[in-house]
Amino acid sequence: MLDAFGKCRPRPDQQLAIETGLYPYFRPITERLENGEVVIGGHAVLMAGSNDYLDLSQDPRLKAAAADAIGRHGAGNSGSRLLNGSLRLHEDLEAELADFLGKEAALVVSTGYQANLALAALFTPDDVVYTDQLIHASLVDATRLGRARVVRYRHNDMAHLERLLEEDGTGQGRLILSEGMFSAEGDLCDVPGAVRLSRAHGARLILDSAHDAGLLGAGGTGAAEHFGQQGAVDLQTLTFSKCFGTLGGAIAGPGHVIDYLRHHGRPAVFSASLPAGCLAAARAALHIIRTEPERRLRVLAAAAKLRADLTALGLPTAPGITPAIALQVGDTLMCLRLCKELLAEGIYTNAMVPPAVPGGKALVRLSLTAAHTDANLARIVDACAAAGRRLGLIPARPGHTVAASVLTP
Known part of the structure; x- marks a missing residue:
């Protein structure tokens, strides 16, 4: 047996x-x-192996903000955002992130991995998801959790992606899924190419900015801004465990999409919410990212x-x-x-x-x-x-x- x-x-x-x-x-x-x-x-x-790119995890301002928030709200929230786990700190950080990224709205979740998993709610049988061959495991798992057909294109090969889009005559919804900065080798997505193809073929573009949000672009919003394409990205995910020096994650995009994920993104809906200490630290980090x-x-x-x-x-x-x-x-x-x-x-x-x-x-x-x-x-x-x-x-x-x-x- x-x-x-x-x-x-x-x-x-x-x-x-x-x-x-x-x-x-x-x-x-x-x-x-x-x-x-x-x-x-x-x-x-x-x-020389840490993703704390901006050296914020040990910053006294983040520690002080986290300690103060823990003193006021405790070490955990003991519930999901949907029920008893929402704090005003969540809403404040979401508003600030949306403004920072130039999006209508944002949803804060407990980890960056969870932010990507929540995307599965967008991947239905009516959709096709075109993914870079080297996307992060959390994005791979999101496509597995979703029910869309998945088509993989060679890493950063926009010509290959274009052929796949042209050969696929389906009338289904289309989404292109990539990382802004790939975590293994540190190379960047060809964002201009992905934007061009998304517009030409009626596809939505989703970028995981786990490693590049806070690091790249004139304002620090990530790889898309680095290429002058921040406004052309439909949906952006990020984590607080790299440049933000703490724990947590977020999804930012159109208001109606964020509201849909708030109610249908099961990994977020059915998980305990991000504790106050991490929320306060992330807000402090965001202020530093924007001003330093x-x-x-x-x-x-x-x-x-x-x-x-x-x-x-x-x-x-x-x-x-x-x-x-x-x-x-x-x-x-x-x-x-x-x-x-x-x-x-x-x-x-x-x-x-x-x-x-x-x-x-x-x-x-x-x-x-x-x-x-x-x-x-x-x-x-x-x-x-x-x-x-x-x-x-x-x-x-x-x-x-x-x-x-x-x-x-």
């Missing part, structure tokens, strides 16, 4: 990583230090410098402009080895292996924040050079020029 729990045993590659000491996940952080370091396994290492653009300018400058330095070393670095920098290793075992070697050099990074990325596309992701200094960047470069040489990823004596500082005098 087949054991229903048999599937729960570690995969051979996972078991091998555990047995060889290469398993890089679920490492507990015991302390956060003020110089950008964290303590893992009793050792202080430089954090130098934070995103700083982290983008740091990313440009580090990407140039790593490329000069000869490491296989994915091109881009964002603070998520991918070292494209390819082989899963080599990726895990590089991650371990970097940790031994005192740098904490993220190993991205299948199924999080396609087979043969394993990578080590470095994530920068506004707190990283020139000295931090030099430390990362030195660690990558040492680890890369040990593993044969770069020549033993590479001739390279480190980019001049763009961060500090």
